Amino acid sequence: MLRRKMAALTLETKLKMPSGYEIPQLGFGVWQTPARDAQDVVTTALATGYRHIDSAAAYRNESGCAASILSSSLPRSSIFFTSKVPTTGISYNGAKAQVAKTLSVTGLDYIDLMLLHAPYGGSAGRKGAWKALVEAVEEGKVRSIGVSNYGVHHLDELETHIKELEEERGGKGMGGVLSVGQWEIHPWCARRDIIEWCAKRGVVVEAYSPLVRGERWGEKVLKGLAAKYGKSEAQVLVRWSLQRGLVPLPKSVTPGRIKENSEVFDFELTEGEMDELETEEYDPVCWDPTTSPLDNRR
Ligand SMILES: NC(=O)c1ccc[n+]([C@@H]2O[C@H](COP(=O)([O-])OP(=O)(O)OC[C@H]3O[C@@H](n4cnc5c(N)ncnc54)[C@H](OP(=O)(O)O)[C@@H]3O)[C@@H](O)[C@H]2O)c1
Incomplete structure (x- = not known):
């Protein structure tokens, strides 16, 4: 099981990826952030200290995110931007076209991380899409790739x-080189098999829906830990993710919550509390393409 010592964890903590590049451990999600709000929301996140923005072509807000990144006084190299090839584009031509489109709509010189959004497209489609990402790295358009x-x-x-x-x-x-994988991971969907697969290979694991999309507020152990540490339940969940060695991607469009979700570096859950919080349940709150068969062509 991956664990990190508290001393090593700050808002500036970065993890080294197999590509050789680093990724800020606390990310910021923008799924369902309306395109018209993305620039302001990301600007708030950057001002709060986040340096890692998780977008996707499917979110239709890549350009707003990039507008914030490009207009920021922070150096481009200090901000980490992720996008994803949509499920309808999991093929050589689809991924090639998406890299070009993301560069074009964002105006960025390079994409820090490009992921294949889901394992669709059938075996040949997935292989072709991966090859297109490999070529994009060789061409300097993308720095690190994953799924x-x-x-x-x-x-x-x-x-x-x-x-x-x-x-x-x-x-x-x-x-x-597979650098990163992104999955729904939280105490009600811990995905130990996938985390173990990645740990053996040094692949960085990102946790989406780390706040369980708000569906577990009030759960007994979570509520108890929040009361014990004088933190919110959201902060306890972000902290659980970080201490597991994951890269959580909490999303919010609310300035107070954006700040709250980053204020997680002044307390530490004990190993016993980490285990107590993690359940045996397998209860994803999002979609779950991990179970789709290899010949799924969607
Ligand atoms: N690869 C994939 O297939 C995939 C799938 C899902 C998500 N993701 C990524 O992961 C990110 C996060 O996942 P998610 O958006 O599904 O869910 P999440 O981060 O678990 O939860 C977001 C929800 O929690 C609310 N919230 C945020 N902070 C809060 C706080 N401190 N207290 C109370 N409520 C709070 C937000 O409301 P407000 O925004 O209204 O404040 C929003 O409704 C996404 O934005 C996306 O970048 C990837």
């Missing part, structure tokens, strides 16, 4: 695809 919502069977398949691409493209490293 989202892949089950262990999709991850094993990706490893095979990487080996095949190495053979087809001229050797070691030519199949690309």
Whole structure:
């Protein structure tokens, strides 16, 4: 199980990815943040100290996020921007086109992290989309690449695809490097199998819906820990994620909550409390493509 010592955790903590680049451990999600609000919301997040913005083509707010990044007085290199190839584009041509489109609509020179949003497109589609991301890294358009919502069977398949691409493209490293995976992870959906798969390979694990989209407020253990530490239940959940070594991506459009979700570095859950909070339930609150079969062509 991944654990981090409190001393190492601050708002500035970064994790090293297999690509060699670093990723700020506390991220900021923008799914369902309206395009017209994205610039202001991201500007608030940057002013609060977040340096990692998680967007996607499907969120239709990449350009607002980028407008904030580009108009900020912070150096571009200090801000980490993620986008994702949509489920309808999981193919060589689809991923190639999406990288070009994201660069074009954002005006960014490069994308820090590009993920395949879900393991759709069938085996050939996934392999082609991955190859397009590998080429985008080689062309300097994208720095690190990864996947989202892949089950262990999709991850094993990706490893095979990487080996095949190495053979087809001229050797070691030519199949690309899996740096990050993103999944719904919280105490009611802990995904231990996937975390173990990634830990063995040094793949950074991002946790989406880390606040369980607000659906678990008032749960006994969570409420008790919040009272014990004088923190909100949201702060306890973000802290749980960070202490598990994950990269949580809490989302909010509310300035007070954006700040609250970042104020999680002045307390530490004990190992016993970490375990007590984590349940045996498998209860995702979002979609769950991890269970889709390998031949799913959607
Ligand atoms: N790869 C994928 O398939 C995938 C899927 C889902 C999400 N994600 C990423 O993960 C991010 C986070 O996930 P999510 O948006 O599903 O859910 P979340 O972060 O678990 O929860 C967001 C909800 O909680 C509310 N909230 C935020 N802070 C709060 C606080 N301190 N107290 C009370 N309520 C609070 C927000 O309301 P307000 O905004 O109104 O403040 C919003 O309704 C997304 O934005 C996206 O970047 C990725």
